[in-house]
Amino acid sequence: MNILLGVTGSIAAYKAADLARRFVRRGWNVKVVMTRAATRFVGEWTFRSLSRNPVYVEMFPENGDWRPDHISLGEWPDVFLIAPCTANVIAKLAHGLADDLLTCTALAVTAPVIVAPAMNDRMWAHPATQANVVLLTSRGVSFVDVGTGDLACGYQAQGRLADLDAIENKVITMAKGETDE
Numbered sequence: 001m002n003i004l005l006g007v008t009g010s011i012a013a014y015k016a017a018d019l020a021r022r023f024v025r026r027g028w029n030v031k032v033v034m035t036r037a038a039t040r041f042v043g044e045w046t047f048r049s050l051s052r053n054p055v056y057v058e059m060f061p062e063n064g065d066w067r068p069d070h071i072s073l074g075e076w077p078d079v080f081l082i083a084p085c086t087a088n089v090i091a092k093l094a095h096g097l098a099d100d101l102l103t104c105t106a107l108a109v110t111a112p113v114i115v116a117p118a119m120n121d122r123m124w125a126h127p128a129t130q131a132n133v134v135l136l137t138s139r140g141v142s143f144v145d146v147g148t149g150d151l152a153c154g155y156q157a158q159g160r161l162a163d164l165d166a167i168e169n170k171v172i173t174m175a176k177g178e179t180d181e
């Protein structure tokens, strides 16, 4: 099982480190692609150590292969999980934007895509975000429902990253070829 873990610029990015660890413990091959904003929250080296693989951030890496990383990465996984996924990346995915390695890979990926959003409750409830979720769902992207509880902004509300168990179970379900329906 090859799992590509996308990490974006949410305060919940630290939880993705635990996800990487859990996946490795399952004996899965894990690669991590991060947005630049994600690297402000958790260092690349955390994911490099936990995933036991290089971490991918740059679209134009110094010593890149002749084959662009977004194409190689796009063909590699059995599942592409983006957790946590920001409102920004949800919007980019919905509209096909590809201005960084993670979003470019999302356009090139051949595997099923799972998105676990995390954001402030107003960002989550915003009609733009909700419309993007509906659009992506209609295209076959699978979402892990956000949780309710303490948010980094100080509120108790909906928008937290789902429990890691729920995310892990969704990955297992998708990997078995089962859909949400």
Ligand SMILES: Cc1cc2nc3c(=O)[nH]c(=O)nc-3n(C[C@H](O)[C@H](O)[C@H](O)COP(=O)(O)O)c2cc1C
Residues within 6 Å of the ligand: 007, 008, 009, 010, 011, 012, 035, 036, 037, 038, 085, 086, 087, 088, 089, 118, 119, 120, 123, 152
């Ligand atoms: C402390 C802090 C926490 C943030 N947490 C979130 C978050 O949980 N979800 C979200 O959508 N944006 C969050 N943001 C805003 C994103 O980091 C910002 O939109 C950024 O441009 C996202 O980049 P990316 O989507 O390329 O990773 C946060 C910003 C700050 C300063």
